[in-house]
Amino acid sequence: MWMLVAILLGVLIASLVTGGVFRWHPEWAWMRPKRACMMCEVPRRGLDVVPILGDARSLWRCRACRAVLPWQYPAIELVIVGLTVFHVWRYQSGVWIPDEATELLFAWLARDILFTVALLLVFVYDLKYTLILPVYAIPSAIIAFALNLALGVPLSSLALGMAMLFLFFLLQHALSGGRLLGAGDVTMGLVLGAMLGFVDGIVAVMLAYILGAIVGVVLVATKWCGLHDRVPFGTFLAVAGFILLVWGDILTKIL
Structure with missing residues (x-):
């Protein structure tokens, strides 16, 4: 049923x-x-x-x-x-349910489905257009922050995660003149911080860079793209975000 x-x-x-x-x-x-x-x-x-x-x-x-x-x-x-x-x-x-989800399981389920759809939209749109629209990212971050706060996720973890990831991506964007990261990738710092909190958000970013490096090497080796071609980083952030959303407790314990 x-x-x-x-x-x-x-x-x-x-x-x-x-x-x-x-x-x-x-x-x-x-x-x-x-x-x-x-x-x-x-x-x-x-x-x-x-x-x-x-x-x-x-x-x-x-x-x-x-x-x-x-x-x-x-x-x-x-x-x-x-x-x-x-x-x-x-x-x-x-x-594979969050350790914090001891009650209100339906609310946690709805949260995970909503977060997954938001990450999927980022993945698809960035893959097709190499663009992350603020109309996707900003509302996703606000809704994720509110939902997690309502479910008892510590405010300090959410606020610190959003601030640190946003500033980390913003610094890369500014220092590279937008060559390393686009403005849309910067907003993904807010999204991942609001969805995953500080610790899981940091792990998600690390995983995204690892996935991006592996896929980039494969694409260059198979001549699907050149060394100077741009690979949409938002797709890797979305995949890493989903992985941490589901298996975050396991990964953070391992690390």
Whole structure:
């Protein structure tokens, strides 16, 4: 039963998210409604707007112009559903849940799902446009701070994490003239600090640099990019943030 509820919840979240993931970029900002075809602008209607199912019903094509629908939509929707099911399974089975989550488990579950969706948006948007929009990052940091505070996470950890990570990224941005880190990456310091607190936030940043270095070496070695090409660092921050969100207690104890 809980699996069905988790899938339906994931589908609902996916339907709310995917319509605007890419279209907040200026390239598509003029288009309304958000669920319109990117080629002919004809809105999708009825069951066609249902995540995954709608794309399958229309054979992954626009019914009006027959243009192939972007593969990113069903891919993101599947990931959202999968991650939602994963979080529900965690809390239902008592596996990999935060040490502080001794009560109000539903609230902690909702927090983890919300944080995961926010990190996924950062990952997808930065991967596609090499850009982290403040309209994503700033509200995410504010909501994360408020939720964690309401759930009893120490104010000192949240405030110190946000301040230290923000200043750390801001210093790199300023010293490099934006070559090492973009302005969007700086705002991710606020997001990770608000979501993870001071200790887990620091570990997440360390992990992001390690992941970035490994992927960068692989990309250069396989000639997918050159030494001077820019790899979107926000994607690694998002992945590291998710890892610490789920396995933070384990990693910090190991370190």
